[in-house]
């Protein structure tokens with residue numbers, strides 16, 4: 044099953060700080076965005092699954108993105124990803140979280156103004172992640188009753204900051220270590236939080252030693268999420284009072300098992316990603332640490348765009364010409380961790396955020412170009428199963444294959460029998476089967492021979508130089524006795540089951556096939572044949 048990345052665009056309202064600027068370059072309707080180029084002589088039109096304007100609510104956004112379907116898919120065994128993309132200040136964090144951020148004056152922020160999330164906001168303002176948490180637990184409650192399944196939910200949260208993967212969920216031990224290091228050498232501080240990226244054939248890229256927290260309820264999980272986002276690095280720039288200085292990946296892991304097979308566990312994940320926004324350093328006025336962050340952010344977004352470009356080119360070429368193009372997932376931590384979401388096995392939604400101001404024309408143009416490319420990318424969602432289930436499936440596949448082979452063999456045998464019958468009827472074949480019957484009694488031996496209409500073998504039939512010897516019962520070298528003329532056949536029956544390996548001698552290779560069919564249909568033994 045192929046599934047294109049679903050792309051939605053959200054144009055945020057003009058902020059008070061932007062009122063002085065016009066916003067004529069960007070126009071939209073429900074499925075289209077039109078960007079008038081600066082000289083107004085030309086325009087670019089882009090079509091998307093949905094386009095939401097500044098008046099759209101968080102609920103509108105959640106519904107239009109089809110997040111409920113993604114939750115259902117995750118419970119059915121598929122991975123899902125939703126990520127927010129756009130320039131700095133375009134509304135990604137608002138869309139994903141919906142909280143307000145307040146300035147803080149912590150010691151660590153002497154160099155610049157930092158912000159911390161205030162999660163006490165009206166329920167209508169909360170964004171996609173809190174809504175997913177609440178609705179996931181509701182959906183689990185329903186599914187566990189309807190499908191008689193048991194679910195366990197865990198979560199993890201990391202930020203990718205300056206190409207370092209850092210944990211946002213801190214255990215008490217981590218917190219104690221960090222407090223100990225309040226006047227830290229930065230490297231020690233980082234050791235506490237920085238995590239290594241690993242690769243395995245089973246999981247592809249994964250974060251080593253990642254903290255995962257099991258949660259019993261939506262309230263539990265919301266608590267973990269709120270603690271995590273308070274650890275995010277946020278700072279004030281010219282373009283955003285509370286700008287994410289890192290990419291934030293929040294992942295829900297859903298383990299499910301059937302009441303009938305409690306040992307068989309399926310794990311799926313739902314990744315919710317708030318990307319840091321692309322920044323034009325001239326515009327953000329970044330310097331010092333903020334400048335370093337800008338460079339890191341732009342570098343990883345550059346790789347993300349490259350991945351999108353290559354995958355979309357591949358898709359537009361029907362997956363042929365560029366099918367073997369190298370996709371540079373490994374060139375950044377972000378694309379490594381999003382590999383399954385871009386051209387992989389996940390159901391993916393991309394929420395594209397735009398700022399309406401004419402000042403953002405170039406950024407909006409670039410954002411729309413990549414969004415348009417992203418919606419060409421096809422993923423191949425695969426239902427996940429645990430290893431036991433995979434083994435069961437492999438055995439099922441093997442049984443299916445063997446059943447097919449058996450069916451084919453039986454069909455061949457039937458065909459051979461018909462050929463033999465037709466040949467016999469037309470008296471085309473002569474009784475040419477001979478065998479070593481030294482031990483066989485005259486009345487009824489273990490083997491009868493094939494003959495046409497009870498005709499006896501001609502006395503002068505020369506069986507001294509056989510064309511083929513079939514060895515039935517087991518593969519063994521032909522006995523010299525088999526080359527001797529046989530006694531006369533008396534019946535038109537096919538073959539009886541020999542007690543021990545027997546050799547059937549044919550003069551005429553044409554006879555061999557019907558005989559072979561007859562033997563095969565009656566004996567469940569191996570046999571082979573030799574040309575002599």
Ligand SMILES: Nc1ncnc2c1ncn2[C@@H]1O[C@H](COP(=O)(O)OP(=O)(O)OP(=O)(O)O)[C@@H](O)[C@H]1O
Nearest residue numbers: 055056131132133134135136137283286287319320
């Ligand atoms: N749909 C919206 N309705 C009301 N306010 C919004 C909306 N979208 C964004 N905003 C406001 O715009 C400002 C910038 O939004 P936000 O911080 O979400 O941008 P961002 O894309 O996450 O930026 P960055 O990449 O720098 O982190 C915030 O003050 C936010 O409250």
